Amino acid sequence: MAKYLAYRVLACVPVLFLVSLLVFGIGCLVPGDLPALILGPEASAEDILALRERMGLDLGIPERYARWVTGLFRLDLGDSAASGLPVAGLLAGRMGPTFSLALFSLLLSVLIAVPLGIVAALRRGRFADLACSVIALAGVSVPGFLLGLVLILVFAVRLGWFPAVLYVPPSAGLAAHLRSIALPGIALALMYAALLARIIRSSLAGVFGGDYIRAARSKGAGEWTLALRHAFPNVLPPVLSVLGQGFIGALTGAAAIESLFGIPGIGALAASSIGRRDLPVIQAVVLLFVLINQGLNLLIDLLCALADPRIRLLPNPGPENVYERT
Numbered sequence: 077m078a079k080y081l082a083y084r085v086l087a088c089v090p091v092l093f094l095v096s097l098l099v100f101g102i103g104c105l106v107p108g109d110l111p112a113l114i115l116g117p118e119a120s121a122e123d124i125l126a127l128r129e130r131m132g133l134d135l136g137i138p139e140r141y142a143r144w145v146t147g148l149f150r151l152d153l154g155d156s157a158a159s160g161l162p163v164a165g166l167l168a169g170r171m172g173p174t175f176s177l178a179l180f181s182l183l184l185s186v187l188i189a190v191p192l193g194i195v196a197a198l199r200r201g202r203f204a205d206l207a208c209s210v211i212a213l214a215g216v217s218v219p220g221f222l223l224g225l226v227l228i229l230v231f232a233v234r235l236g237w238f239p240a241v242l243y244v245p246p247s248a249g250l251a252a253h254l255r256s257i258a259l260p261g262i263a264l265a266l267m268y269a270a271l272l273a274r275i276i277r278s279s280l281a282g283v284f285g286g287d288y289i290r291a292a293r294s295k296g297a298g299e300w301t302l303a304l305r306h307a308f309p310n311v312l313p314p315v316l317s318v319l320g321q322g323f324i325g326a327l328t329g330a331a332a333i334e335s336l337f338g339i340p341g342i343g344a345l346a347a348s349s350i351g352r353r354d355l356p357v358i359q360a361v362v363l364l365f366v367l368i369n370q371g372l373n374l375l376i377d378l379l380c381a382l383a384d385p386r387i388r389l390l391p392n393p394g395p396e397n398v399y400e401r402t
Contacts, residue, residue, distance in 0.1 A: 084377065088370045095366045096148075099359050100141050130155065148363070154356040158349070163360045166345060173243060173257075174334070174341035178326040180254070180261040185269035185322060192269075193276025194308075200281055208273060215270025221332040224263035228336075231259060241338035260337040268322035275318050279311035312379075320376040324369050 132140050147154060153163035196208035232240035244256040284307060327342070334344040342361060349357040 084374050088374070091370065092366065095363065096145060097141075099362050100144060104137060104140075144359075153360040156349075156354055156357050158352045158354045158357075163356050166357060167342065167360055167364060170340060170342045170345045172245070173339050174327060174343060176246065176253070177257050177260055177264065177334070177339060177341060178323055180257055181264035181268070181326050182319065182323050184261055184265040185272055186319070188265065188269040189272035189276060192273040194280065196273065196277040197280035197284065205277075208277065212270035212274050215266040218266070220263045220267060221336055223266060224260060224333055224336045227259045227263055243337075243339045257339070260333045260339060263333055264326050268318070268325060272315065272318050272322065275314055276311065279314055280307050283307045283310050316376050316379050320372045324365070324372060327368060328365055 132143055144154070151164060153167070155161065156163055156166060159166075192208045192211065196205045199205045228240045231237050238259050239256055240259075242256050244252040246253045332343070332347075333339070334341040335347050342364070345357065346361045348354075349361070
């Protein structure tokens with residue numbers, strides 16, 4: 077396990093290096109004079125020159141990249157070109173709402189998807205299976221921001237059960253916090269709940285034909301006991317993979333939802349920074365999402381190896397074949 081962990085950590089290094097080159101290169105290809113675009117047409121030449129020097133645009137490209145990467149190792153992400161505030165401080169202040177919303181939507185998607193997937197697997201070919209399939213298809217097809225607008229119209233404007241545009245931090249009370257993120261959490265959760273339900277349904281349908289399931293059924297085990305106790309532990313690897321990607325999707329797809337519901341998260345910060353062409357903030361947000369993605373993929377691989385006893389890690393895993401079935 078230690079060798080595998082070391083291998084996966086080292087495998088992340090070239091990925092992060094290539095991503096850093098890509099992010100920095102895209103910043104270099106932004107058309108026009110970026111300081112002039114940020115400050116507007118009324119800015120003086122002295123102000124434009126000062127901002128260009130503060131952003132390091134007066135240096136050569138290799139020097140700018142070396143300076144930028146060196147700052148990353150020191151956790152110095154530079155200053156925002158629009159506000160002049162440290163980018164690290166801006167991200168730190170926005171991470172709480174985004175992670176809270178992503179975790180809430182992930183938990184909600186699990187609570188929705190697991191019962192739907194199990195019911196569809198137990199009633200294959202019946203009305204319940206068809207109904208779950210229709211619900212899953214609707215959840216995947218409807219965009220999150222459109223669903224968010226419908227939720228605001230129904231539950232905030234018409235019924236008044238939830239606030240339309242309000243974020244309450246957890247420090248103000250857990251109940252008030254959950255109420256403020258309920259609608260955006262539902263809008264983010266339904267799409268991944270639909271995908272997760274389909275994965276659970278198809279995985280359980282294949283497991284139900286196993287000899288150990290037939291043996292447990294012959295001993296009088298009920299259908300839900302078979303599904304939860306005997307079958308579900310064997311489909312954890314694909315379920316964990318979908319959950320990890322769902323969490324990443326909730327983080328990266330939160331820009332429209334956060335802007336729609338007035339949540340001061342990283343997604344809303346990225347959306348506003350793109351509009352203002354605040355390059356340091358955009359670069360930092362992209363790198364942060366890549367780091368989270370790499371860390372979650374590593375965690376999911378380790379959890380899959382622990383969840384499935386049939387998976388044995390190779391002593392010297394190669395890049396094409398990490399796992400070997402025993």
